[in-house]
């Protein structure tokens with residue numbers, strides 16, 4: 549069953565509490581009473597159609613309205629991607645870092661090596677994720693807006709064609725690495741190699757957070773690769789076809 553505009557927002561969370569993390573990045577906080585999805589979106593100036601497609605595609609792994617999502621403006625799509633980045637870097641990663649500090653703070657001779665490994669892997673991961681996101685924010689998103697502007701202005705000029713030749717959305721797709729899969733090593737140390745005296749509740753909490761982050765990142769990458777990339781590729785193609793040197 550897909551979420552519809554007239555359903556209560558509270559029921560979205562009752563149905564799948566993981567959606568809280570998606571809803572919050574749209575700027576919606578708890579306390580919406582009995583309002584339905586459409587009303588809450590209107591209160592926050594959110595495009596209800598876009599909101600529903602994002603929530604539904606996150607909730608139903610097989611629901612991915614590719615064509616419909618590609619129909620939304622780049623501004624909406626990129627704004628959502630940026631908010632997700634902010635959520636990862638400003639909220640989730642610091643939260644996991646704090647859990648790891650708590651977990652590895654207790655001196656435990658048997659776990660010393662695992663603790664060092666966990667901290668090393670996590671720090672490396674954090675840096676990789678930051679670099680990945682930085683590249684998208686500083687290089688890719690400005691590029692896609694430039695292409696969109698040229699496309700909307702029907703301005704297939706030499707300078708834009710040169711820019712596309714220098715760096716196109718295909719290049720982004722090729723260099724777009726799989727940041728979610730890299731969480732596997734970290735999860736494995738926690739699952740397989742922590743000795744028994746380590747606080748089990750804390751190690752479980754870290755693990756839950758890592759699984760959630762992984763699912764979220766996978767969904768995020770799906771929007772980048774299946775929505776953003778084809779949309780921009782279509783515009784690049786039009787510009788090339790309408791360019792006369």
Ligand SMILES: [Fe+2]
Nearest residue numbers: 629681684772
């Ligand atoms: Fe991203």
Ligand SMILES: [Fe+2]
Nearest residue numbers: 684724769772
């Ligand atoms: Fe990405």
